[in-house]
Amino acid sequence: MRRVVLPALAVVLAALAVYPTVASGYGVRAMLQLFMWVALAGSWNLISGLTGYVSFGHIAFFGAGAYATALAIARWHWPWPVAALAGGVAACLLALVIGYPCLRLKGPYFAISMLGLNEVLRALVSYFEGLTGGGSGLSLPTLEATIPIYYAMGAVAVAVTALAYAIITSRFGLRLMTIREDEVAAEAMGIDTARHKLAAFLLSAAGPGIVGGLFARDQGFIEPLSTFALVMTITMIVMVLFGGKGTVWGPVLGAVVLFVSQELVWARFPYVHQLLFGAIIVAVVLLMPRGVLGVLQQRYRLPRTI
Amino acid sequence: MTPVLEVDGLVKSFGGVTAVDRVSLRLEAGAIYGLIGPNGSGKTTLFNCITGVERADAGRVLLDGRRVDGLPPWRIARLGVGRTFQTIRIFPELTAVENLLVVTEGDWEAACARARELLATVKLERLADEYAGNLSYGQQKLVEFARMLMRDPGLVLLDEPAAGVNRTLLNDLLDAVRALRDRGRTVLLVEHDMKVVMGLCETVFVLDHGEKIAEGPPGFIQGDERVIEAYFGR
Ligand SMILES: Nc1ncnc2c1ncn2[C@@H]1O[C@H](COP(=O)(O)OP(=O)(O)O)[C@@H](O)[C@H]1O
Ligand SMILES: [Mg+2]
Numbered sequence: 001m002r003r004v005v006l007p008a009l010a011v012v013l014a015a016l017a018v019y020p021t022v023a024s025g026y027g028v029r030a031m032l033q034l035f036m037w038v039a040l041a042g043s044w045n046l047i048s049g050l051t052g053y054v055s056f057g058h059i060a061f062f063g064a065g066a067y068a069t070a071l072a073i074a075r076w077h078w079p080w081p082v083a084a085l086a087g088g089v090a091a092c093l094l095a096l097v098i099g100y101p102c103l104r105l106k107g108p109y110f111a112i113s114m115l116g117l118n119e120v121l122r123a124l125v126s127y128f129e130g131l132t133g134g135g136s137g138l139s140l141p142t143l144e145a146t147i148p149i150y151y152a153m154g155a156v157a158v159a160v161t162a163l164a165y166a167i168i169t170s171r172f173g174l175r176l177m178t179i180r181e182d183e184v185a186a187e188a189m190g191i192d193t194a195r196h197k198l199a200a201f202l203l204s205a206a207g208p209g210i211v212g213g214l215f216a217r218d219q220g221f222i223e224p225l226s227t228f229a230l231v232m233t234i235t236m237i238v239m240v241l242f243g244g245k246g247t248v249w250g251p252v253l254g255a256v257v258l259f260v261s262q263e264l265v266w267a268r269f270p271y272v273h274q275l276l277f278g279a280i281i282v283a284v285v286l287l288m289p290r291g292v293l294g295v296l297q298q299r300y301r302l303p304r305t306i
Numbered sequence: 307m308t309p310v311l312e313v314d315g316l317v318k319s320f321g322g323v324t325a326v327d328r329v330s331l332r333l334e335a336g337a338i339y340g341l342i343g344p345n346g347s348g349k350t351t352l353f354n355c356i357t358g359v360e361r362a363d364a365g366r367v368l369l370d371g372r373r374v375d376g377l378p379p380w381r382i383a384r385l386g387v388g389r390t391f392q393t394i395r396i397f398p399e400l401t402a403v404e405n406l407l408v409v410t411e412g413d414w415e416a417a418c419a420r421a422r423e424l425l426a427t428v429k430l431e432r433l434a435d436e437y438a439g440n441l442s443y444g445q446q447k448l449v450e451f452a453r454m455l456m457r458d459p460g461l462v463l464l465d466e467p468a469a470g471v472n473r474t475l476l477n478d479l480l481d482a483v484r485a486l487r488d489r490g491r492t493v494l495l496v497e498h499d500m501k502v503v504m505g506l507c508e509t510v511f512v513l514d515h516g517e518k519i520a521e522g523p524p525g526f527i528q529g530d531e532r533v534i535e536a537y538f539g540r
Contacts, residue, residue, distance in 0.1 A: 177397065181398060188395075
């Protein structure tokens with residue numbers, strides 16, 4: 001298995017590395033967005049796919065990272081790579097502050113509390129106009145950096161996937177899954193579920209924070225509505241559910257399939273695209289609650305490394 | 307000698323229902339104790355209070371002389387309390403062996419070896435890599451039992467281990483419980499089948515409406531007027 005997978009991975013990564021030298025501007029932009037979705041879906045999987053704590057406002061970390069980075073660049077003139085990392089740190093700090101109380105909430109209450117976090121952050125950003133530009137947005141100094149951002153975004157996508165691999169194949173990852181399976185039993189077996197959940201939550205916030213920062217630099221302009229967009233949270237959830245929650249490659253598969261089909265269909269039939277999206281949600285939930293890889297894993301006893 | 311478990315004046319109410327009413331128990335090391343009583347008499351709630359799943363309203367719980375009431379369940383588990391649940395609580399989307407591995411610390415290879423060895427003692431070695439959710443009811447019960455043993459707890463609480471289990475499996479389970487006692491572990495088990503209780507327990511506690519109404523050797527308990535009344539109505 002390893003003998004096939006590792007060389008195949010190396011080939012894909014090498015191809016992606018040389019891609020900007022041969023591709024059109026549109027191609028590079030599309031791939032950059034795909035990287036973003038791989039990182040977002042993979043991060044959501046770390047908390048929600050593994051522990052079952054469904055974060056319905058995960059894009060809040062993306063938004064927090066975007067604003068932290070944009071402020072660092074626009075107000076304090078930090079170089080963008082450092083500012084994007086600071087966006088990741090800001091998202092982790094937010095996760096620490098929010099996770100501590102909210103991860104005590106169960107089921108739908110946690111999901112709704114995260115949705116609330118997203119709305120509160122959006123309102124705050126709109127309110128503090130002096131700092132953030134409020135509803136009219138925040139512009140960054142112009143800079144042509146699509147190709148470096150392409151590599152940075154790719155690196156985050158790889159890092160999130162590698163992190164997922166490391167977690168899911170470890171005892172820590174199995175313990176996170178026990179929280180999803182039966183939290184009471186996990187506690188009764190001596191697993192400190194609160195600490196495990198918080199750790200997973202922090203790890204799941206880092207990727208979106210950095211990606212949000214890179215997004216802000218790439219766009220050169222951010223505003224509250226499109227930065228704290230609920231539809232983006234839903235998109236990452238659907239990607240993970242489609243590919244297989246709690247698996248290493250499920251979020252990658254979901255991001256690729258949904259993003260590509262979205263791009264293809266979107267270009268031609270704008271309304272059909274939304275219909276298709278809704279149909280996929282319903283089909284996955286009804287027919288394959290474990291997602292593509294989840295089903296394969298159960299049926300063919302694939303190892304957790306897949 | 308300090309008792310392994312001492313429960314002192316424990317009270318737990320849910321709204322108007324007093325599920326556990328001033329219950330006191332003392333368990334000494336290396337013995338099997340029974341906990342009986344009609345449905346709804348508070349047996350499971352008592353287990354939940356001892357293991358920290360529920361917080362008692364009053365009273366104390368001491369493990370080896372150390373107060374543990376108020377500690378979170380995972381801390382109590384790490385102090386050497388293992389339990390199984392009345393309704394099976396395994397991790398269905400983890401394999402049988404993973405169900406045991408999550409409990410371990412330290413060296414991974416050694417942990418794997420120990421987990422497989424424990425599964426072998428309940429005759430599940432061939433199903434170790436099967437998802438726990440795909441196993442039969444009885445097999446899942448065995449996985450839960452083996453998982454409980456991974457930390458080698460000094461005190462074992464079993465909530466109706468024999469319920470819904472066929473004869474062969476029941477005998478294996480009872481042998482395993484005796485083996486625990488012979489290794490100096492203390493067992494407290496909830497059981498309805500009086501034959502099982504008679505054959506296994508040295509001392510039996512009887513609960514009724516949350517109160518402990520009797521305590522003693524099983525033969526003695528069976529003749530107790532209040533016990534007969536609790537079971538056969540008034
Ligand atoms: N979580 C709970 N909420 C409300 N009432 C409960 C709860 N758990 C138990 N009870 C009540 O407490 C009493 C004792 O229940 P339980 O401990 O399950 O009894 P047993 O295990 O002896 O059958 C019952 O009246 C039951 O309805
Ligand atoms: Mg009960």
